[in-house]
Amino acid sequence: LIVHAKAMQPFAETWRKLHTRKMHDGGGVRLYANAVNAAYEPTSETSADMLTRQAIDTVDFPPTVEQAWKDGVRTFVELGPRDTLTAALGNILEGKDYNAVATDRIETADLGQVADLAAFLFADGRAPKMKPVADALDAARRNRTVRPAPWALTRDVPYAKPIVPALIPTSRMPVAPILAAVNYPAPCD
Incomplete structure (x- = not known):
């Protein structure tokens, strides 16, 4: 499947239909799209539009990341693919403080x-x-499967039983420490 390329343009409407889904309230989390290199208000239509526009043309990460930084974003959560953007942030935001985590790491259990x-x-x-x-x-x-209702275009895939850490009982969550900023020395030429 060719994605993020002009070769995908003949399939734009099919892609849009595939990605037009019921949306849930994101609780004020700001979403950014490389289609517009900016934040957008997610609805069923706008999300399908952003995903379609990103599928039918090349993706340019740096302008989106730089705009998010200008908007005050310092914590980046990458939904995928894999950890491509998380790995690139060091070059894009060189010398700037930020935190990042990828949630689509290959060969890592989803629940983990x-x-x-x-x-x-x-x-x-x-x-x-x-x-x-x-x-x-x-x-x-x-070992109970927790999944949303299947979509018409998908089928069940037999996944291996996830490895989940044992539950450690506690009366309450500990208070998170205040983390000090880490200043790395400038690279040598």
């Missing part, structure tokens, strides 16, 4: 990545809603 993301956000001083994460991990421990 969700748990890693929740821990990352907590350590970053955010307040992730831990109950849905804990519920998903508990379901995985019981």
Whole structure:
């Protein structure tokens, strides 16, 4: 499948239909699209439009990342593909402080990545809603499959039982420490 290329243009409407889905409230999380190199308000239509525009033309990450930085973004959560952008941030934001995590790392269990993301956000001083994460991990421990209703264009894929860390009972979550900024020396020529 050719994506992020003009060769995809004949399939634009099919791609848009495939990516027009019911949206859920993002709770104020700002989403950025490389199609416009800026933030956008996600709806079923705008999200399908952004994904389609990104599919039918090349993607240029740096302008989007630089705009997010100008908008005050210092924590980057990459939804994929893989950890491509997270790895590139060091070059794009060279010399600037930021935190980043990828949630589509290859050969890593999905639920483990969700748990890693929740821990990352907590350590970053955010307040992730831990109950849905804990519920998903508990379901995985019981080897129960937790999936949304299948779409007409998808089929079930038999996944191996996820490896989920054992639950450690605690009365409350610890307070996240305030992390000091790390200043790295300038690279030598």
